Amino acid sequence: MTLDLSSLTAPQVRDAIAAKEITAAEAVAAAYARIERVEGGVHAFNQLTPELANAAAARIDAMVAAGEELPPLAGVPVAFKDNMNLIGTRTTCSSKILANYESVYDCTAVRRMLDAGAVPVGKCNMDEFAFGSSTENSAFGVTHNPWDLDRVPGGSSGGSAAAVSAGMAVLTLGSDTGGSIRQPGALTGTVAMKPTYGRVSRYGIVAFASSLDQIGPFSKTVEECAMALNVICGKDPMDATSVERPAEDFTATLGEGVRGLRVGVVTDLLELEGCDPAVRAQVLKAADTFASLGAEVGEAQLPATQYGLPAYYIIGPAEASSNLARFDGIRYGYRVPDAEDVMDLYMRSRAEGFGPESIRRIMLGTYALSAGYYDAYYGQAQKVRTLIIRDFARAFADYDVLLTPTSPTTAFKIGEKATDPVAMYLSDVYTIPVNLAGIPAVSIPCGLVDGLPVGLQLMGAHFAESTLLRAAAAFEAESAFDMTPPIARTTAAV
Amino acid sequence: MAISEEQVRHVAMLARLKLTDAHVTTLQHELSDILTQIELISSLDLEGVEPTSHAVAITNVAREDEIRPGLSQHDALRNAPEQQDGAFLIPKFGG
Numbered sequence: 001m002t003l004d005l006s007s008l009t010a011p012q013v014r015d016a017i018a019a020k021e022i023t024a025a026e027a028v029a030a031a032y033a034r035i036e037r038v039e040g041g042v043h044a045f046n047q048l049t050p051e052l053a054n055a056a057a058a059r060i061d062a063m064v065a066a067g068e069e070l071p072p073l074a075g076v077p078v079a080f081k082d083n084m085n086l087i088g089t090r091t092t093c094s095s096k097i098l099a100n101y102e103s104v105y106d107c108t109a110v111r112r113m114l115d116a117g118a119v120p121v122g123k124c125n126m127d128e129f130a131f132g133s134s135t136e137n138s139a140f141g142v143t144h145n146p147w148d149l150d151r152v153p154g155g156s157s158g159g160s161a162a163a164v165s166a167g168m169a170v171l172t173l174g175s176d177t178g179g180s181i182r183q184p185g186a187l188t189g190t191v192a193m194k195p196t197y198g199r200v201s202r203y204g205i206v207a208f209a210s211s212l213d214q215i216g217p218f219s220k221t222v223e224e225c226a227m228a229l230n231v232i233c234g235k236d237p238m239d240a241t242s243v244e245r246p247a248e249d250f251t252a253t254l255g256e257g258v259r260g261l262r263v264g265v266v267t268d269l270l271e272l273e274g275c276d277p278a279v280r281a282q283v284l285k286a287a288d289t290f291a292s293l294g295a296e297v298g299e300a301q302l303p304a305t306q307y308g309l310p311a312y313y314i315i316g317p318a319e320a321s322s323n324l325a326r327f328d329g330i331r332y333g334y335r336v337p338d339a340e341d342v343m344d345l346y347m348r349s350r351a352e353g354f355g356p357e358s359i360r361r362i363m364l365g366t367y368a369l370s371a372g373y374y375d376a377y378y379g380q381a382q383k384v385r386t387l388i389i390r391d392f393a394r395a396f397a398d399y400d401v402l403l404t405p406t407s408p409t410t411a412f413k414i415g416e417k418a419t420d421p422v423a424m425y426l427s428d429v430y431t432i433p434v435n436l437a438g439i440p441a442v443s444i445p446c447g448l449v450d451g452l453p454v455g456l457q458l459m460g461a462h463f464a465e466s467t468l469l470r471a472a473a474a475f476e477a478e479s480a481f482d483m484t485p486p487i488a489r490t491t492a493a494v
Numbered sequence: 495m496a497i498s499e500e501q502v503r504h505v506a507m508l509a510r511l512k513l514t515d516a517h518v519t520t521l522q523h524e525l526s527d528i529l530t531q532i533e534l535i536s537s538l539d540l541e542g543v544e545p546t547s548h549a550v551a552i553t554n555v556a557r558e559d560e561i562r563p564g565l566s567q568h569d570a571l572r573n574a575p576e577q578q579d580g581a582f583l584i585p586k587f588g589g
Contacts, residue, residue: 104569198550211548240555241548310532321509328510330582332573339585347512359511363521364528366509367497376536382545384535389546421524422531438549462550 003030006167006488010076010224013170014117017064017075024057024064024075024119031077031121035168038487042144044153044162046082048122049089053077056119072227074117079169081160082123083130083206084110084215089120093206094138095128097327097334097353107204108239109173109215109232116231121169124159128355129324130180130208132156133427136418137357144414145188146485147452151411154184154427157218161188164218167488171228172218177208178312179406179431181216182443186406186455189445189483190218191225191472194431196462197438198243199229201236209319210241212312212435220483222444222473226250229465245463253466254473261471263290264300264399274426275408278449283405286446286456286475290403293474300395300402304387308433311388313425314368314381315436321365327353360421385436392437396461401471404430406443406455430457440465444472445483453483495529497522 003026005013016022032050039045060075080086083093085103092098106114114120127137135143135158143158145151146166153162157174161184164172174181176194185192193216200215207213217228230251235244265287270280291297329335329349336352339345354362368377395402407427417424434441439462446456456475460468502522506513513521567580576583 101573104565104572196550198552237557241550241552243550243552307535307538310535313528313532314535325510329575330584331570333575335575341585342587343510344512345585346510350510351512354511359513359517360521360524360528362509362511363502363505363525367501367505367525370505370508377532379545380535380538380540382547383540383543384538385546385549386543387540389549422527425528425531436549 003027004167005030005034005077005170006484008170009221010073010170010219010227013076014070014072014074017060018070020064024060025054027075027077028053028057028119028121031168034166035121038146038166039168041149041487042146042162042166043141044124044143044159044166044168045079045122046092046094046125046140046159047090049120052088053119053121056114060117060119071115071117073113073231076118076170077121078113078118079122079124079160079163079172080110080120081126081157081174083126083175084173085204086110086120089123091206093129094126094140095353095355095358096139099139099334101332105204108201108236110204112232113173118171124157124163124172126159127156128358129206129320130156130175130177131357131361133179133183133424134417135159136414137355139355142414145411146487147188147411150413152187152414154187154407154411156180158184160218161185161190161192164190164220165485165488171224173215173232174218175205175213175215176435177212178316178435179428181218182431182441182455182457183407183427185218185443187411187453189453189485190220191222191442191444192216192218193225193229193442194434194440195229195233195465196440198241199233199465201239201242203236203238207323209316210323211319212316222469222476223251223254225442226254226469248466250466250469253470256470257293258290258471258474259294261295261401262399263287263295263297263471264395264402265297266302266402266404267299268301268303269305269404269430272408272429274429275405276410279405279409279454282447282449282454283403283456287403289475289478293478298399300399302391302395302433304384304391305433307384308388308436309425309429311381311384311436312432313364314377315385317361317365318368318378319365321362321369324358324362329353388433389437392439400460400464400467402459404457404459406430406457410449410452410454434459438462440468442468442472444476445481446479447481495533496526497529
């Protein structure tokens, strides 16, 4: 087997299958061969699904044999964050409380990927219930960054990011509540997008914060990101917050360039104390690249976003504490074997089933919603959300795209922030305002610092995904970074 | 802002979490640290600012009230920790 998936994009895999150069079965075999070689060091997966993958590949190969036209992701090996339901898999959210939970229905976004011909190779590790920025908060072990196995891949969708980075899947899906797609995208050198709130159905994803959660893709290239969006976006009767929009082909305008596009560098965010100067320098260099490509580059400010982090750490946990009330040991999930009565069953099943960060967030959210504190915290945070939305509206009157770093630093060491929740929360300072405002944003690679990827965040107005992806594609073509991590380049076992 | 041990125990009860004494102490410190970071929110003067609960404007979504297939009893019970006669089995209520 010489097929190397890490060098192939989704359309290349599909076209090679359509041209009968390779079979879907060979694409699957290549994915598992890579997994066999690097997964031991990376641990991107909670579960591998070879039976589902082989069955899906056989269907594609039968279509090829019958001369049928192939769907857009035919034979493309994909993987899903382990908070997305898929019949035939467990959906664990990397939590002990759901360790044995068998999916009884399919997540809409997952189903759309599979209906588009994608082949599911596994379910990806994550921070428990998506609470975290490092994929260290998993009941099933830490995911390692393919660029440096001593470092975190970011989180919470760290497994999905690492799987694409290390060439174990061509595309993956993650979920983003405060940066959980974009920040691991930045730390692993992948293209990682959070669409506009409502673009993608949330049906079948285990809810964290329902007013913030959104599903999106990881890929190696902007074109693949656009292709994945084409597949997963759209109204779903099963999610009342999904938005009815005219169908768009996000790949159609990728080649149109950025001449005349108004690009704003968010200077007050760039100057934040915690931002690594080397990261800042890469972002300013990226702005110069946009200028050299004909974009009108200027400076923007988002002053209210300084309250984004505290607002998020009220709203997120508040909604999470409510959503996680369903895990009570009655209908599914972990149950203590010796409960005296129902209250004892609730109290001990939850305390034993949830990990430390989940308990921290449930406690914080419950406190923020409790009598006497609701107005001071939750009510104020919702008003801050309004201020942040106004900030963005003002900035988007002047600019089509706003630039910030995706993460204030490159990938940090495993364990470095694990015992300091506040330091960990600061990882998401650039990504959180986007969720609070419900706008789309994409993280793309913008170079390396000390051998580690830096992410550039492009933010746009509601439903401006096409503009963001066009800008991202122009930057990608001009910069032509090689974002293959060392582990995916070597042929030796790791 | 500091949160008291008593408050931690009260919130844990509201959240249905049986915490050990050691865990209460740890959480008291951690939550106090986190609240210190977020408490500036409560001191902002936001009089007259409308709260946002949902960032993208949508209206209520209604559909025809027609019978459609849902989760089968078999699937609904598939992950039940304990079941009996097609129902979830639980211990007694009350102590």
